[in-house]
Amino acid sequence: MLSGGHHDPHALLGAHPVRGGVQLRVLRPHATAVTILAKGLRTELHDDGDGLFSGVLPMRTMPEYRLLITYPDHPEGYETDDPYRFLPSLGDLDLHLIGEGRHEELWNALGAHPCTHQGVTGTRFTVWAPNARGVRVVGDFNYWDGTGFPMRSLGSTGVWELFLPGVGDGALYKFEIMRPDGSHTLRADPMARRTEVPPSNASVVTRSHHTWTDQEWMAHRADRPVHEAPLSVYEVHLASWRPGLTYRQLAEQLPRYVKDLGFTHVEFMPVAEHPFGGSWGYQVTGFYAPTSRMGTPDDFRFLVDSLHRAGIGVLVDWVPAHFPRDDWALAEFDGRPLYEHGDPSRAAHPDWGTLEFDYGRKEVRNFLVANAVYWCEEFHIDGLRVDAVASMLYLDYSREDGQWSPNEHGGRENLDAVAFLQEMNATVYRRCPGVVTIAEESTAWDGVTRATHHIGPGGFGGLGFGLKWNMGWMHDSLGYIQHEPVHRKFHHNEMTFSMVYAYSENYVLPISHDEVVHGKRALVSKMPGDWWQQRADHRAYLGFMWAHPGKQLLFMGQEFAQGAEWSEGHGPDWWLLDPSYAAEPDHRGVRDLVRELNTVYGSAPALWQQDTVPDGFDWVDGGAAEDNVLAFLRFDRDGEPLLAVSNFSPVVRHGFRLGVPGSVPVWAEVLNTDEERFGGSGVVNADPVKTEQAESHGRRTSVVLTLPPLATIWLRPA
Template identity: 75%
Template sequence: MALRDTSLPEPSGPAAPTGAVTAAPPLDATDRGRLLAGAHHDPHALLGAHPVPGGIAVRALRPFARAVSVLTGGERHPLASEGDGLFSALLPLETIPAYTLLVEDGVRETADPYRFPPALGELDLHLIAEGRHEQLWRALGAEPMVHEGVAGTRFTVWAPNAQGVRVAGDFSCWDGTAFPMRSLGSSGVWELFLPGIGEGATYKFEIHSRYGQRFLKADPMARRTQEPPETASVVTASHYEWGDAEWLRGRGATPVHEAPFSVYEVHLPSWRPGLSYRELAEELPAYVKDLGFTHVELMPVAEHPYGPSWGYQVTGFYAPTARLGTPDDFRYLVDALHRAGIGVIMDWVPAHFPKDDWALARFDGDPLYEPGDERRATHPDWGTYTFDFARTEVRNFLVANAVYWCEEFHIDGLRVDAVASMLYLDYSRDSGQWEPNVYGGREDLAAMAFLQEMNATVYRRCPGVVTIAEESTAWGGVTRPTDTGGLGFGFKWNMGWMHDSLEYLAKEPVHRKYHHHEMTFSMVYAYSENYVLPISHDEVVHGKQALVSKMPGDWWQRRANVRAYLGFMWAHPGKQLLFMGQEFAQGAEWSEQRGPEWWLTEDGYHSAGDHRGVRDLVRDLNARYLRAPALWQRDTDPAGFRWVAVDAADDNVFAFLRYDRAGTPLLAVSNFSPVVRHGYRLAAGDEVPAWEEVLNTDAARYGGSGVTNPGAVKTEDGHVTLTLPPLATVWLMPYAG
């Protein structure tokens, strides 16, 4: 029984075979050779139906077919074999009729791909050429659609150096011979509409380079991929119905740097190993909400072939990894987080890409996404390629990708990885391995322009979204607006604070007085940028030890140090980020294979209470933080901070005031020595008659010794006298009683 393409209209009558076949005029030998080799720029001029002297010539290229016929007007016209999979006939007609092909390789009836005009408009091509197609994913890639009344998929790809491009997939036994694409001129874009191909089909592009090579490449714009280690692209369309309209309306109501922002960093595949996106949606939002974090930050979810790269070597920039489900499954997870009141930040990696031969590297046989100069193309640290930020289409590919995640997946923020490696031409390079810019400097001007364009475009198109730079140098203006020469990020990770404070905490308390400045230096530059204070995955892997294991002393002291540090961190100007597993003082380094050691907190483990105590503290830190605008409302305003004790090095004590917009203060005092300090006087001023302790990291419920300051603590002569618990941070606010 014949298989029928359901996108086609019902036949008008029985398809009876006609008489003798009249051959169509033969193809020019050169055209024929280029067509069969997959190196022809305009296969539509050779295939399909065309008026010729004596009638209408119809030609099809079907290498696996036993026979091909044309169905039109209730009649079947067999095509003659020309060899090499070519079939043709001359129909005695004056005009090109409505017709379909009956292909006997199954047997199936299908519309002829080569009778359709381009399914990509002139405006799309113009915007691609200009590098300003801000929704590039709607123009390039595989788009299921109805074209000229027929359902199918439009395939488009940018490959300007290719001699020819064909589509190969499961629908063609991975042989691209039957489906050569046409070049759409100087844009470098190739296009083909394939009737009857729909969602779920797997495909790649078969590139014929100008050097005579032929190879298969995954679609750079694929919105879905096969699960690694398989590498094909998958035709997809979203059918997800969002339920987060209220979240989206409210997320930009308060500028993000004046709002609470407490981030839980997650590696989705290992948070609860084995869970899919939808299964994670049943557990992750509830866990994060219970701990009081305002946002999650997801380590890269874009498709990557090598799991131990944690997602930082991306091959599918437009596809959520298939390891955990479909793109709509990922939408479901984001939606669930939003409905729980939790924002979603995603790590985004535009600095580099791996050299896998089926992906972006030398995509059309020449350097395309990477620079042509090998010295600039290869990233010396990671053995990957860097992007050619000076190339219009490459910049467009990345800018549109940032917009894509925000618009299509409702992502609330992009944390941009490895910004420093993009900004400096000499990054990790010795002399002779790089060339100065046109001004003789080491700054990568094209990368600067790209980051400015990306930030400006995202902020314009996606209200309420924030961009965050992982930038580890003293580059000026990372979070300054682009119209004043800045890079335009919303936040910058404060790597200096992180390194200095962890260096201080790693010292035995007796030696800390010699490193006191490492804890105070951050306030010298705290208002030069809008900062996030990160204790990220990078700090708890590769021999750096987990947070609690960095600390000196016995088990009690290590936990006390962590609790004191977290109290200091939450009170310090800047937003905060904590990597999963550190919220309950996991002692082992993070492993992407095992994930957090949840069993440490479970009943039956002998130290479960110790770990749950740290987690209880994190929950209370977030709860108190949310109720204390002094800790977030003026994060970028120097008037929102005042040192109370900045030079108490011999005591290992730090004390400062934070103020909200109304002037209400919060006093934070940290004692990083293992002794109780009784009667400790601090010059907090006369503005508050009496204080009360609202948080104490030494509380017994957190696993501490229970040294507290109960009741009202009065101010006398501008001083407040406290009992400072050992290895602890206390927060005090104006007495409410």
């Protein structure tokens, strides 16, 4: 007991019937006396030494009692209930589901939960540590000495439990674990729903007191499938969007800003607790706790609630691919590999110095599946963007020959990871109507957004995601736009190739944080030429992106053409929008364009209703390489078209004829990235454009347009 290796302390401590009465034992190191208090009873126990106090009371049954414990510095003593007089506070059904790896509300079973148990208020502590010889609870409520607070093992599930009366919301705690070799380790709770502010790393007992006010949003978010709805995403690193703001302060500013620009959703880079801010949240230690850097879990709920009330959906980056090796977190949690794979070559992530989860272990899979559900149900999150899916799917990811072993079929696929992703997606979609899961997957894996029960050519069922980041489009289009216009004709296919595979998955077009850091330069700084040309290319590219099949995502700062790379240390260069800055109109013009793009996009079903089917797109001219021109039509379900034309040359093209459907007699320009209000040269098609009976591009009718330099224009039926 004193060494911390007892698996059933309740069998020794507390009240137990013996011959001659009831025996009581209390373990309180450093105490000078322990007195039993009950109705009509006040008895001091015998000091047996080493903190153990005991006595036999001549009673047939023991009434409810309390302890009066005195210490040298507290001679008056304090009263408390005896933790060892309570029955287990975790039910058999919970234990059965945990043992099966099927507890979809795992956060309600494990961790620290303020509750009333057998009529007494306190906190139930539970932790999964199957390899431990013993586990104790330590915290600020016992001066971080867990000797007197050993937990009991609840059978073969590997779960340990202890109900501590009087411990409540805000208490700090950890688990002291005796490893199989007899050594001790002090660990944060893997299921902690709140943590200390890093670099401190204790877990915090918490209970939600937030009252949600987003009932209308939640009731209607599933009205339309996401792939058939407008989805324009503003990606945000919360800690640096406005450095120093709390969740509640962000709730005052962020919804207003995003609503003004017309984005339908925000995507937060990981908000789960992480020890190193420079990881941007991608090395998680507290999978169930929003980072405490900006406030409490309820403060984060308040932010999500505020965004929903403004009509803005909330996506979060979720990182089930790996976790850091910090010795107070998940790594060898109970003295042996537990959350990580037992094979060191499978456990070590070769790129990031982290550990990969063991997706073949049912309890680990349960930990992650329940975590996905937790964010959606407890925080009303509308979507999970799953990070680094490719590193999960392939056994040879970033590994050389000889550094990996094939699966049971001789292949390179990680079958355990495939099964986990399928289970996670199926569970989230079943439990959380209207939620979308989005894969950051950079390979040609077949069926990322195919339903899990549909078997593909490779013999695998679909992974079950709703959307997938189109990394190919991102790489090719950014490669094209960085060339000088005179050289772009040699790379024209980089802008058209995406349509070869556009309907193989349901895509998001991402210009994310990854593309504007580590020497890659900000989006506007990737463009060639002088400042005017860079901004013009930036605007034209955004116009092309918004019109291309697929949803779109833009990282903060790019909406106003920030020229510097993003840094988590200071965030976007908001001073560029200060009226006192001479070049401020240049940046405001780009921001005004983004607002206009979102406005027209939202009102034009042709741009989003048929993103994932060939009926929604038709090339007009995809081969005008010499002119650096791309022209295509988008269609909604009723056949209503939108004509998008991009001219990636710095010259005006007068009298440019394009074939169009004869069903539209007159077209009107609804967006032009070269408008003066956006910082352009003002070359526009101001008057309605009539369709002529002249063949062009395989159509019997056509229009003649003026194409502004380095610009994209959209036209709709007048």
